[in-house]
Amino acid sequence: MTDALLARPAPRKRNAEATRAAILEAAKSQFALLGYDCAVLRDIAREAGVDVALVKRYFGGKEALFVEALRASFVGDGMRGWDRATxxxxxxxxxxxxxxxxxxxxxxxxxxxxxxxxxxxxxxxxxxxxxxxxxxxxxxxxxxxxxxxxxxxxxxxxxxxxxxxxxxxxxxxxxxxxxxxxxxxxxxxxxxxxxxxx
Amino acid sequence: MTDALLARPAPRKRNAEATRAAILEAAKSQFALLGYDCAVLRDIAREAGVDVALVKRYFGGKEALFVEALRASFVGDGMRGWDRATxxxxxxxxxxxxxxxxxxxxxxxxxxxxxxxxxxxxxxxxxxxxxxxxxxxxxxxxxxxxxxxxxxxxxxxxxxxxxxxxxxxxxxxxxxxxxxxxxxxxxxxxxxxxxxxx
DNA sequence: CCATGAAGTCAATGGGCGTTGACATGCGCC
DNA sequence: GGCGCATGTCAACGCCCATTGACTTCATGG
Known part of the structure; x- marks a missing residue:
């Protein structure tokens, strides 16, 4: 058999920052789409291309991740560029x-x-x-x-x-x-x- | 010991209609308060003073119960008496x-x-x-x-x-x-x- | 008074999910 | 080069919850 069958799905580069950011990004997306209760850590992890356990390592748990995602979702780029006329x-x-x-x-x-x-x-x-x-x-x-x-x-x-x-x-x-x-x-x-x- | 300790918590009168109504009422309350995902059948049953299994007997399942509660929550007493002026x-x-x-x-x-x-x-x-x-x-x-x-x-x-x-x-x-x-x-x-x- | 079925009770099952700890592995420092 | 920590992987555990089916009890009609 070819070793394609044995190949792991890309061993993931070791980069704490990038991983953390990926999880956060996926969390923002999933939480916005599904809300806290329906969003599932496993899906967030999959979307980030990461193992679920890393969520705990980097954020501590689901609720902590949510809070951070919430804060991160409100960076104040808000209505800065809103033009009154239009x-x-x-x-x-x-x-x-x-x-x-x-x-x-x-x-x-x-x-x-x-x-x-x-x-x-x-x-x-x-x-x-x-x-x-x-x-x-x-x-x-x-x-x-x-x-x-x-x-x-x-x-x-x-x-x-x-x-x-x-x-x-x-x-x-x-x-x-x-x-x-x-x-x-x-x-x-x-x-x-x-x-x-x- | 007194037989108060042995007494079951009121053996519940046998009354299909009343039971059904009680479940529905509790469902409306819980669903409104918690939403579909967070509301729990056990709590709905408890609030209605009823065993969980009866929810299945009378409504078929959580989703069906929800739909019925939803319909029941929209009785059309709506804006009948609204006065345009005030x-x-x-x-x-x-x-x-x-x-x-x-x-x-x-x-x-x-x-x-x-x-x-x-x-x-x-x-x-x-x-x-x-x-x-x-x-x-x-x-x-x-x-x-x-x-x-x-x-x-x-x-x-x-x-x-x-x-x-x-x-x-x-x-x-x-x-x-x-x-x-x-x-x-x-x-x-x-x-x-x-x-x-x- | 008993048979029949409806109304109510109970315990168990199975799946989903957050969490956890043990294990593997790549990277930097001595 | 090899030690050690940081990073990543894996396989559970435990809990919660909807669902289910078998069992018990009451009421009714013959």
Whole structure:
């Protein structure tokens, strides 16, 4: 028989840093996709091309890994480049699409959403939500009563994320168009600090 | 020794209907609180005062029980009595409060939310979301492009529910006031079928 | 009063998953 | 070159949970 049958599946280079990073990356992905409870260490390890035991060596356990992945998912590249003039429509267009496009930007927020709605992980979030989510939004919005407006803005955004998650696919035709118009209007309205004409 | 020690914990009356109902009630409660993945049949059974095996007898399994609990959680008492003139502010005021007030109404939505954000159960939702949630909103909204507007309305509403859930407590003072103003404005804007001035 | 079946109980099974510790192996330092 | 630590691999263990089937007990109709 050929030694192909005997060959191990690539003996993996010895590189602690790279391994650790690979695990973390896979964890971010799986946790965002499945949430804490449904994500499985074995799958995370496989996605990272690593043995499960290494998760313990490098992170200590599932929960510790989750916390680290959570923190790492909220590096503050947040809304730095958001342009006031166009962002409302950009967001609206993105939200009209399918959850499978735009993985990069959505990923972090989906992570947050999953974490927030699982009873296991929700307690871990309160601090982080403020520091990495609410606060940036608040600062970006600026103006009067930024706290309250940030709450409304964030809530609205989360709502649209959930809607898109449930919808599962992109909108089309006139429905898409109207959806985008309306969502744009909502965001735009929340960006100004003038009291809305209720 | 007294025979209190020998007494079984109330031999349970034989009543199929009542048992079934008790299980269903406990299921609704647990699933809403914990979500599908974290809820445990043993706990549901205990809360219902019933043996686990009966869950299988009456419902077939965990997933089937979940589906039934889901359907039962969406009795259509929905937005029947909503008054166009005041509902926006009513909703906003409720949403500014704590999730612990208004348990009755919140419960169903929490169930929906948990179900929507768990990858296990999300697929089961699409139909139901349309029939019991989107459709009523769509009909209630009426007017042009009701589909798209219903999506936006529903998404927004869900977003505020999540925000309130994460927040955990009522808002106070000026923040509360501004929050209510803004949310009212958002809802009011979504109720009209004139294209918003974006 | 007994046979029959429904309602309820109990113990066991099997699979999945996080965790663990023992073992192998490559890398750098003396 | 060879020792020793760091890195990686492997094979369990133990727990939790849904599911299952066999057993017990109650109620009803003949």
């Amino acid at each position: 962002i409302a429509q950009e967001l609206a267009t993105t939200l009209a699409g399918s959850p499978h496009e735009d993985e990069a930007r959505t990923h972090r927020f989906q992570f947050l959403l999953r974490a927030a709605t699982s009873p296991t992980t929700a307690p871990l979030l309160n601090v982080l939500v403020h520091d990495r989510f609410m606060d940036p939004i608040r600062q970006w919005l600026g103006g009067e009563d930024a706290d309250a407006r940030a709450r409304v803005f964030a809530a609205t955004y989360i709502g649209f994320l959930v809607e898109r998650l449930v919808r599962g696919e992109a909108l089309h035709g006139r429905e898409r168009q109207v959806f985008i118009e309306r969502v744009t209007a909502v965001f735009a309205g929340l960006m100004t600090d003038e009291a809305a004409g209720a | 509902i926006a502010q009513e909703l906003a005021t409720t949403l500014a409060g704590s999730p612990h007030e208004d348990e009755a109404r919140t419960h169903r939505f929490q169930f929906l939310l948990r179900a929507a954000t768990s990858p296990t159960t999300a697929p089961l939702l699409n139909v139901l979301v349309h029939d019991r949630f989107m459709d009523p909103i769509r009909q209630w909204l009426g007017g042009e492009d009701a589909d798209a507007r219903a999506r936006v309305f529903a998404a927004t509403y869900i977003g505020f529910l999540v925000e309130r859930l994460v927040r955990g407590e009522a808002l106070h003072g000026r923040e509360r006031q501004v929050f209510i103003e803004r949310v009212t404005a958002v809802f009011a804007g979504l109720m009209t079928d004139e294209a918003a001035g974006a």
